[in-house]
Amino acid sequence: MSRSTAAAALAVLAAAVFFPDATAAQEEPTPSVSISPATVAIGQVVEVYFTCPGGTDEGVTSPGLSGAVTQSGAPAFVKSVPGTYTATVKCRGTSKVGTAEFTVLERVSATFRFIPERPKPGQAFRAEVDRTACPSGPFVFASTGFRDAIRPNQLEGVVVDTPGRHSVVIQCWLGRNLIKGGGMLEIAEPDAPAADRPAPSDEAEQGANAEPRHAPVAGPRKPIIKPKGAPQTGGGGTA
Structure with a gap:
């Protein structure tokens, strides 16, 4: 390999290492856009944020906004027709488009x-x-x-x-x-208190704890003694 050929090869290698590729250097910037809040009610206000490295001629536009927004962070009213809309931004020097969606409702209520x-x-x-x-x-x-x-x-x-x-x-x-x-x-109504049960009386408690009583056992029957006397009178006199 000649000296000229080697020098050319080194030059190409150095360019690849120390300089970005020509295509990469010319890569188009990607614009971005966001809507805050992303959900609102008809007639309310949103804030529109976007980045456009090369600037923008049209600003951020959307069929759901009352008009174009040319300054990032600026407020904008939404339209009075509910639906989901897309906001777009086009920047100078690029064919790419930044987009963001937002939703318009009939009503937004704190629940x-x-x-x-x-x-x-x-x-x-x-x-x-x-x-x-x-x-x-x-x-x-x-x-x-x-x-x-x-x-x-x-x-x-x-x-x-x-x-x-x-x-x-x-x-x-x-x-x-x-x-x-x-x-x-x-x-809610308070819980009903538990019914107070009457405390058992001493007599009832003694009766419940007392041993059962048994009927008395009957002893031998005593003989019947008849009085002496005349059988015709039935009296008890002496003769």
Whole structure:
């Protein structure tokens, strides 16, 4: 091998090691887009985030949004037609498209349930809240059936001492949207106390513990002694 050929081979090897492949160097960037929250009700607001290394001319568009979003993190209203929509973003210098799905519902309500479901008067309880509509709350959770006010984000408490049904109000933030909900708290009747049994009297207790009595054994019958006297009179005089 000549010196020129060897030098050319070394040059090719060095280029492969120290410089990326030409195809890799020209790889198109992949844009991304996200919608937060991903589930909202009609007429509510979402925040749109996207990355576009080369910038974008059109911004993020979707048939479910009220208009194009050209700044990442900006808010946008959703349309008033329920459904699942796709948001897209196209960037300069690439043919790739970033996409994200979001869902528009008729209504989003904060829902919850109590454990136990029907607490007894004065009993402690905890609540489980649906995190779809209330991801980090609630900040309001109130009822006349709670003995004390429930602090924000607290889901434990004690019910009042009176049985009955009480309305419950709950409010949360879902992104920039105020979500409200409600329900009922039913406080059950207390358990009936066990009937007090009368304590047994001493006589009854002695009678129950006493040995059984036996009837007395009859002795030999005594002879019948008839008085002396005239048989015709039946008297008892002397002759």
